[in-house]
Amino acid sequence: MPTETQTPPKTDLRQLAQDVLDRALKAGATDAEAVVYEGDEFSARVRLGQVETLKESGSRAVGLRVFLSSGKAQRTASTSSSDFSDDAIQHLVDGALTLAKITSEDPFAGLPEREEFGQLPGDLKLYFDDVNHLPPAERIEIARRAEAAALACDTRIQNSSGADFDTGTSHKILTNSRGFTGEYRRSYCGFSVSPIAIDEKGGMQRNYWYSSARTIAKLESPEEIGRIAAQRTLRRLGARRVPTQKASIVFAPEIARSIMGNIFDAANGDAIYRHATFFADMLGKEVAGSNITIVDDGTMLLDNRGIQTGGFGTVPFDGEGLPTRRTVLVDKGVLQTYVNNTYTARKLNMRSTGSASRGLAGNPGIGAHNYYLEPGDCTPETLIGDVKNGLYVTETMGFGVNLVTGDYSQGASGIWIENGELAYPVEEITIAGNLKDMYRNIVAIANDLEFRSSSAAPTMRVEGMTIAGA
Numbered sequence: 001m002p003t004e005t006q007t008p009p010k011t012d013l014r015q016l017a018q019d020v021l022d023r024a025l026k027a028g029a030t031d032a033e034a035v036v037y038e039g040d041e042f043s044a045r046v047r048l049g050q051v052e053t054l055k056e057s058g059s060r061a062v063g064l065r066v067f068l069s070s071g072k073a074q075r076t077a078s079t080s081s082s083d084f085s086d087d088a089i090q091h092l093v094d095g096a097l098t099l100a101k102i103t104s105e106d107p108f109a110g111l112p113e114r115e116e117f118g119q120l121p122g123d124l125k126l127y128f129d130d131v132n133h134l135p136p137a138e139r140i141e142i143a144r145r146a147e148a149a150a151l152a153c154d155t156r157i158q159n160s161s162g163a164d165f166d167t168g169t170s171h172k173i174l175t176n177s178r179g180f181t182g183e184y185r186r187s188y189c190g191f192s193v194s195p196i197a198i199d200e201k202g203g204m205q206r207n208y209w210y211s212s213a214r215t216i217a218k219l220e221s222p223e224e225i226g227r228i229a230a231q232r233t234l235r236r237l238g239a240r241r242v243p244t245q246k247a248s249i250v251f252a253p254e255i256a257r258s259i260m261g262n263i264f265d266a267a268n269g270d271a272i273y274r275h276a277t278f279f280a281d282m283l284g285k286e287v288a289g290s291n292i293t294i295v296d297d298g299t300m301l302l303d304n305r306g307i308q309t310g311g312f313g314t315v316p317f318d319g320e321g322l323p324t325r326r327t328v329l330v331d332k333g334v335l336q337t338y339v340n341n342t343y344t345a346r347k348l349n350m351r352s353t354g355s356a357s358r359g360l361a362g363n364p365g366i367g368a369h370n371y372y373l374e375p376g377d378c379t380p381e382t383l384i385g386d387v388k389n390g391l392y393v394t395e396t397m398g399f400g401v402n403l404v405t406g407d408y409s410q411g412a413s414g415i416w417i418e419n420g421e422l423a424y425p426v427e428e429i430t431i432a433g434n435l436k437d438m439y440r441n442i443v444a445i446a447n448d449l450e451f452r453s454s455s456a457a458p459t460m461r462v463e464g465m466t467i468a469g470a
Contacts, residue, residue, distance in 0.1 A: 013038060014183065016084060017175045020064055023093045024177075029100075030069035031111050031177045033320075035360055036062045039170035040132070046143040047162035054136075060084065063360030066096045073105035080360035108346040111320070116342075116352070117180040118323040119316040125301055126314060127185040128215035131167045134189075139165045142191050142222050149226025150195040156237065157230055161194035161206055174358070180321040187214050188312075193226055197233045205236035205425075212452055214311070232394070235415065239425035241470040242416060248390030249431060249465050250383065250417065253448060255393050256457035259408075260373045262435055263287075263294055266403050267329055267337070268366050269344030278406040278436055279335060288333045288439035291376065296339065298324025298354060298369030313369035313454030319358025324369055327353045333440075341366050373457040376445030380459040383446045385420035391467060392417055393431065406435040426469075433465040441465075 017034045024032035038060045045053040063080040077099035081092045147163035167189045175181040190212030198204050209229035211220040251259060271277040279287065298318070300311045317323055320342055328336050338348065341356035341364045357367030384392060397411035413427040446459035 013171060013173050014175075014181070016062060016089075017173045017181075020062055020089060020093065021175055021177060023089065024064060024066050024096065027093055027097055028068070029066040029097060029177070030074070031067040033065045033111060033174070033176040034062065035064075035358060036060075036173045037170065037360060038172075039168060042136070042139065042165075042167045044136070044140045044143060044165045045162050046140060046147055046164075048160055049144055049147065051140060052162065054140075056136075061360050062089070062092065064092055064096050065363070066093075066100050067110055068097075068100045070105050073107045074109040075100045075103045075105055076109045076363070077103055078361045078363070108343055110342075111176055111178050112322060112342045112352065114178050117178065117317075117321045119182045119321075120299060120323055121316075124184075124314055124316060125311060126214065127169070127187045128217075129187075130216045131169060131187040131189045131214075134167075134216050139167065142219075143193070145222035146191055146193040146226040146229070147195070149223040150193050150230040150233075151226075153195075153227055153230035154197070154234055156197045156199065156234065157195045158198065159196040159204075161196060161208075163191065163193040165189075165191040174317070174319075174321055176321060182317045182321060184316050186315075189213060189216055189219060191219070191222065191225070193229045195226075195230050195233045197230075197237055199237045203237065203239075205233055205239065207232040207236060210452070212312075235422075236413070236425045236427070239413060239427035241428050242391070242426050242467065243470050244466070244468050246464065246466050248387045248417070248461060248463055249467070250387060250390060250392045250459060250461045252392065252394045252414075253450065253457055253459055255396055256373065256460045257455045258396070259435075259438070260294060260457045261368075261371065261455055262401055262403065262408075263330060263439070264296065264339060264368050264371055266406075266435070267335065267339050269338045269340035269348055269350070270366060271403065272338050273344060273347040277403045279338075282335050283338065285335060286333050286440075287335045287436075288330055289442050290333045291445060292330055292333050292439060292442060293328065293374040294330040294372070295326065295328050295374065296353075296355070296368050296371045297326040299326055300370045311370060312451065313371065315369070318352075318354045319356035319364045319367075320352070322352055322354045322356065325354045327355070339366055339368075368455060370451070371455040372449060372451070373445070373460070375447045375449040375458045378444065378446055380446040380448050383444045383459055383461055384417060384422065386444065387417045387420060387461065390417045390461075391415075391426060391429075391431070392422060396431075400432075401435070406437075408433050408435050408438065428469070430468040431465055432468060433462070437464060438462050 143163040192210035400409040
């Protein structure tokens with residue numbers, strides 16, 4: 001049985017980051033940035049009550065980004081290593097500087113200005129000790145209970161793809177040559193179950209449900225998750241195709257969040273300056289209906305502003321050391337800003353939105369924090385009840401989104417709606433439209449916003465899309 005591992009004191013990692021930074025500056029770097037990461041992960045998979053896999057791992061790594069100034073431009077390069085020995089650290093530093101000397105000059109490269117650095121104060125509720133303190137046997141038992149509950153729901157559920165229980169903790173330190181040093185720890189735990197149902201004709205269907213949180217105390221009941229997973233699976237039995245047509249389409253929350261996530265990708269500063277998105281040159285213009293407000297908020301705390309959230313995307317600072325913030329991307333249909341890191345902000349003559357994402361190697365990217373579509377006022381039942389004929393989409397397949405043109409086409413399954421009621425399951429169809437039209441044709445938004453990850457959207461209804469079927 002795996003045993004818990006002890007995390008070295010924070011000061012060990014902090015000192016390592018400072019040492020890497022000092023060596024880089026001493027070796028000739030004009031500016032430098034060091035990231036040190038340490039994490040632990042646990043994963044157990046149960047199928048039909050038996051443990052199939054059991055994993056526990058720990059990782060430590062350091063990343064270095066260096067800059068060599070050349071007038072108004074800079075050369076930059078990065079390296080990373082999981083070896084913390086003195087020789088390995090020296091090799092890390094030497095490698096970064098060697099690479100930087102042969103890279104192209106870039107007038108937009110460089111660390112943020114000193115006055116831009118900062119971090120959110122106080123306890124953001126990102127880390128809870130109970131994630132590691134729960135004995136492995138109890139973690140496995142939660143997965144077993146969820147699967148057993150799903151199997152007990154209905155005689156048509158006699159098999160399972162399994163149930164998982166996962167935990168993870170991480171510790172990250174970022175320091176740079178412009179005086180910023182920040183660190184935080186995060187925890188995660190969650191479990192899921194995927195039952196398989198079979199109908200009288202031998203047709204099989206599978207679905208899932210899950211619970212996730214930063215602390216064990218916030219996880220939902222395994223029995224309740226198992227029951228919901230079973231219901232989601234059973235309602236797919238007897239699925240059929242429907243004729244090709246245009247109809248109202250209602251997107252379940254887990255699908256709606258993916259569609260609204262394309263707004264973040266389309267507003268990505270990197271895509272904007274490359275003119276690789278249909279949002280290019282749309283700043284300050286209407287890109288969606290007046291009922292659409294999209295927010296990316298890196299400051300959310302548990303149950304902040306009455307919205308059920310675990311703050312999965314909350315961090316005190318972004319990947320470059322800028323304080324995270326609340327950014328309204330789209331306000332009542334109007335595109336308010338692009339999402340930028342320091343590099344793309346300079347390219348676009350804008351300011352960073354605190355959206356830099358940073359791995360150990362490579363330049364910072366752009367990532368969302370807690371990203372969501374603001375909810376409407378009606379219940380999902382009321383929203384569906386207003387549909388005479390349409391499709392309630394519960395799953396999409398494939399990658400059918402073109403952010404340059406906005407074209408959208410994906411395989412889908414769900415439940416057909418007749419006279420405001422969920423009538424029968426549907427599969428083997430494709431839904432298609434264009435995101436530019438879809439965002440303007442969201443005619444109703446429900447009030448069921450719920451965060452189960454760092455992005456969320458409520459149930460929503462879109463008009464004007466095509467269903468390609470029989």
